[in-house]
Amino acid sequence: MTQEDKRFYHKEYCHPKFLKEKERKRIENEQWDTLYQYIIKLHDLVVLPTGNITRLQDLRAGFTMKEGKKVRQWKNGPDFALMLEAYKLAEDSIKWCIVNKLNGSKDAKAINYGISIMINKLNEANANRKKKARNKVETEIVKEGARETNRITNMINQVQNENVNNLSEEIDVTTLFD
CATH class of the missing domain: 1.10.287 (Helix Hairpins)
Known part of the structure; x- marks a missing residue:
């Protein structure tokens, strides 16, 4: 038995599995932080609204919104690194839309518009x-x-x-x- 994080794990099976999962979560959290910082910088915000955070995390989990309801579209959605790549591909069109269509707005609607543009670029990024x-x-x-x-x-x-x-x-x- 091995103790880690105030828990005990079997050395042969459970502890290596726990370490792999811990590493996967660490990488995903770093990717999420990078995406979050990029969106804040792109939209010139202080804090990203919780509705937008939920939308991005639901997209990562494989959910989309159809007629106001969450519907599972994929078993797993695109990872945060892929979303970041899609955002970088769509950066010019997002900036153009913010300036010309949304009149420089920085509200949740403008961010949702940017997320929608990013979703359209996911296939290209993939x-x-x-x-x-x-x-x-x-x-x-x-x-x-x-x-x-x-x-x-x-x-x-x-x-x-x-x-x-x-x-x-x-x-x-x-x-x-x-």
């Missing part, structure tokens, strides 16, 4: 994320292929050098005069 991951894998495959080619080339050179050395040792000048 596609960009998948493309980056695919490019990373392809780059790694190319690097591995280059390493393998270098290794094979070095082996061939080594074998050739050994063969040349063996040939030079076999040729004896005295045998030519016999």
Whole structure:
């Protein structure tokens, strides 16, 4: 038994599971904080209204609002990092809408409008994320292929050098005069 956070956990199964969950929550909280700070900076706010916070967290949990009711649309919604990427993609249009359509408003309505624009960019942000991951894998495959080619080339050179050395040792000048 291992004690952590005033609780005891089984060493074999429960404690590693607890540590993984704790790390996942820490990462998600950091992503949430980054998104929260970005929205505050984008809308030039002091505090984000609780209704907007609830909407973002519901989106993360997989809920959407249909006819005033919360409806589960996905098992898990997009993570906060993906929402941040979508916000960055939609930043110019959100700023334009705040200035031109909402007359510089900083209320919950303006923030909801920005969230709606961000939701429309989620698919594009997800596609960009998948493309980056695919490019990373392809780059790694190319690097591995280059390493393998270098290794094979070095082996061939080594074998050739050994063969040349063996040939030079076999040729004896005295045998030519016999």
